[in-house]
Amino acid sequence: MPHEHPQAPADLTPPAQLPWLRRLAARLLGRGLSRLQAQHRDSWFLGHATGQRNGHADGLQEGYERGRVDGYEAGRQVLVIRDLRPDSAAVPGQDDKLFDDWRLPLTAELKKRFKADVAQRLPGDAQPSAAQWKLIFSDTPSTCVVAGAGAGKSTSLVLRILLLRHYLGYELDAMTVVTFTRESRKDFIQRLLQVFAQWQLELSPSQGRELVRTFHSRILPLVRSLPGFSQVRAFETLGNELPAGSEAAVDSNPFDLRLNDAQRQQLNLCYRDLMNDSPRFATLIGELRQEALLLKPLDPDHPDVQKRVQVTQLAAQRDEELCDVIEDLWYAAGAWPIKGIEPCRDTVQIRGSRFHVQGRLAGSGAWVVLGFDPAESSQCQRPGAKLTVRAEWAVKRTLLQAFCDKPLIWLDNYSSAKRLAAALAGDAVAGPGFEYRVKGELAAAPLLDAFVTAASFIENLGLEVGSAVAAMSFPPGDSDGPFFEALALFWKAFEAQLLAQSPPVMTYNRMFALFGENNPENLKLLPDPLLRPLAHLMIDEFQDVSPQIVSWLRASLAEIRRRGTTLHTGRGAQHSSLMCVGDDWQSIYGWRGSSPKFFMEFTKAFPSPANTRVMLVDNYRSQQHIIDAAEHLVKGTPAITGKKAKACGHAAELPLAPVRVFERDEAALAQTLIEHYQQGETVLMLFRKSIDKSLIEKHLVDVVKADSSLPPSRRRLKQLTYHSAKGLQADAVFMLGDCQYLTSSPYKNQVYRLAGLGKPGDAQAFDTAQKEEVQRLAYVGVTRAIRHCYWHVERPNGEAANLPRASGLVQGRQAFFEDLRGQ
Incomplete structure (x- = not known):
């Protein structure tokens, strides 16, 4: 409401003015009375009222102006203060850490007591160095230990476990030590049992096996806890005669990709069904078969060609007789004729001379030539010939490779031909019947083996096979394009087939993916006792982990933090921690999808409120020249800085x-x-x-x-x-x-x-x-x-x-x- 001046009091209204004669008389009378210092009562009141009226009005005006200014300023300040407050509701941020902000409760007294016990119970050459003590006493949620060759990391890890269990009261079922192979796991368990015995602590072999695990043996119980998967088997251990639940059955070598008969049977059955159900897959297999079987061209300037081209005409003269001898051998072995290959004796021109073929592949323009099986006697000769059949056939093969412009399929041996015959006849239980070499691989492999190798590599990188193939591209005419299209179709069908088995089967890669960062809801289904062993992880050879494993570790640690104190109620082991030990200079499994990146960028891969880095540079194994020579070989590779090993202990005296x-x-x-x-x-x-x-x-x-x-x-x-x-x-x-x-x-x-x-x-x-x-x-x-x-x-x-x-x-x-x- 606007401000207004207050009204003057009603009784102060001025009277009407007197006539001039009476005003003159009043003025004269007033001067006289003033000299006498007399006061006229009514006049006094009239003057007083006028002054009061005027003063009141001026005062009100001044007060109004001053009040308006002061009030405006005060109001402006209130508005400024109110502008600093956000209009929207406050929302707290979220950190990206995988761990709570906590520290291992290690007092100076406890450290002193543990060091004294170690000095008393372990021999002098087993006493930890200052760097090893830093590993053992690390109190941060995450710890990265850079341990070079011969650094004594195993003994340090054993003492770390002893500290957690005996001196801090952590339960064994809250810890897991991860090693990569069955052999390293066995050695670590033995060392652990020996050290615990030095402290007169009871640790049974079964407890040691439960504590020290491979990644494979730790993921399998998680999958078996899911509804409908209590008896799930791993594809990698099919055909293993050991009981499905035994320790050795799940401790397979993660770097061994060889397939056994039980695994091949599953692959072949899937192949048979897919050939019948998917016309596109059958077409792709036909393209790959022709590509794989075609005789690869040879540069005419190759030394072998230059040596044999001189006898081209002579070789052509004896070629038909040579074909007769070869065909007789194939007939005797039961490997010829082959259903799907039309027998014929057509000829091809080589530098003006005619050479013979034995057949034509049905549905294609490719000629078929029979080779000399290595199982036949190397001394086999045609009557009257100077060269052996093997040598004559080698000359013909070289000439065809260098100068024949027709598509040629060269069958090298009886066994591969029989597999091809079974495949062409529709008996797909024998598999596709040919080998294929993916570009970049050193050798060809049976097609289904090549599928498994490529799919495993893709999945080890944390990728899904179909999605990865969809994101790949190849030049026109590149045979790897059809290969990977066929792989995507096959792998989807193969995983479905494995799950349809009774009990179901699953690859280890799919198991890890089920509990990776892309599937956090599956981790929520796990009961606490299965998740708790992952709370305090100690991982050896961490430089060899794959992106797939890293995703699983990160997702598991995130779920442990999400559950909070409910996972640890009433227990000595609280919160979670991760200790990774490795040496980026010993990362040698990149060919199967491993990468040292996650070890070299440890704090980025596993964000934590606090992290400890330990450098174990003392080498207790080798004399110094061995160390220096080895480090010279890797000096040009990207590596963690600050590494320079030195011979210590007995090694320094060699x-x-x-x-x-x-x-x-x-x-x-x-x-x-x-x-x-x-x-x-x-x-x-x-x-x-x-x-x-x-x-x-x-x-x-x-x-x-x-x-x-x-x-x-x-x-x-x-x-x-x-x-x-x-x-x-x-x-x-x-x-x-x-x-x-x-x-x-x-x-x-x-x-x-x-x-x-x-x-x-x-x-x-x-x-x-x-x-x-x-x-x-x-x-x-x-x-x-x-x-x-x-x-x-x-x-x-x-x-x-x-x-x-x-x-x-x-x-x-x-x-x-x-x-x-x-x-």
């Missing part, structure tokens, strides 16, 4: 000897190996490929026979691949073969990027990772050695000569390498 590098010589290598074995040393023979083992074994027959006759505890010779040697050690290590990435994988580069791996903008992210991995593989081989390391590498030739190889980093000028190549 005499120095460089790693010796030789040109490959199996006989010389074997001789040196035998010398070390006869001196009573432990020996480790490492090889890159299985063929290398067969080449070296003929030189080691006597020592292998002598060693295998000893009790297992006294044997001193082991022969393993580079990949399977991790965790082992020997006085003398012999490495046969260089480490080199010889190919490029278009499809793996694509899915690697889809999974967010590799550097931004790197179109060959997987290839880049593999080139780095071959250096790490050499590092693993060298660091197995305690005293001596001998490395025999082949001389590079052909295309491989231009590709980077680990031995190329050996320059011969370092004290820790002795380069004896060329001497």
